[in-house]
Amino acid sequence: MAEFSHINQRGEANMVDVSGKTQTVREARAEAYVRMSPETLAKILAGDHHKGDVFSVARIAGIQAAKQTSSLIPLCHPLMLSKVAVDFSAEPAHNRVRIESLCKLTGQTGVEMEALTAVSVAALTLFDMCKAVDPGMVIEGIRVLEKQGGKTGHWLAEDKQ
Template sequence: MNKDPNLDSTAPQAKFTHVDTTGKANMVDVGDKSQSKRQAIAQGFVSVSPALMQQLVDNSLAKGDVLSVARVAGIQGAKQCSNLIPLCHPLMLSKVQIDFELQQQAMQVRIVCMCKLTGQTGVEMEALTGVSVAALTLFDMCKAVDPSMTIHGIKVLEKQGGKTGHWVNEA
């Protein structure tokens, strides 16, 4: 239903918009696109040891409230996306929200980033960057306790707005 033709070998080849006719990198011109409300939600996970999970639950890490710091870092990361990803447009985000879920049974922290704006291009990259920077910050602040943490499962869950409307990752 909402399959990406670039991932489906049976689908007709989609035209990549970030390269020009000679194959050179190209920033897409969105100037003629109409403005619409857009939103994207991404998630990622950090697998942790039982000892670190307990310290996260108790908020007893020596470096302080690491989830609050990681939340602010993720928000800053989303806002800086176009400085990090060369062909991304600088966007006027109207909302960035980072949430954490301590999944004690799975020994992992789930990170969710939601980004919103009214504009001419989507906010998937900003949501992915927010999750990534929050995960990296969590790793940085906790590596003394658990250097074997693993960051994984970063993906877009949902996007709204633009010509594709509402899309949900059903994978």
């Protein structure tokens, strides 16, 4: 297993120097789920939620969050993202909404943290907009699905291979 890169030789937190890395196209996808009551999901899908189109607001929140990741996560590099997408799919059989993000750039460091931040904040926004009618919602399954680019190349979550 590789060494932790954010710890220096004295065991102190350290921002990794990426200046020597080659610029490559880098991409990451992440997902999260928001489990809720069937009634809440039905309201969202019917457009009957009293706060309006919750998916549009949560999408914008996720995109904004990806762009602000370096302000939220210590030691993260500020990145010039070339693409951020946040998509939602209802899964009525499981009483949940699946959120997936895609972050992309050409640069010297990966975009996994941006993809994770996008789905996390989109899920939090969905929760915030629906908590008055369903305070028992659960945010779960936040993870990286895939990453591409850089020295390590292509990585895919084991259950997606």
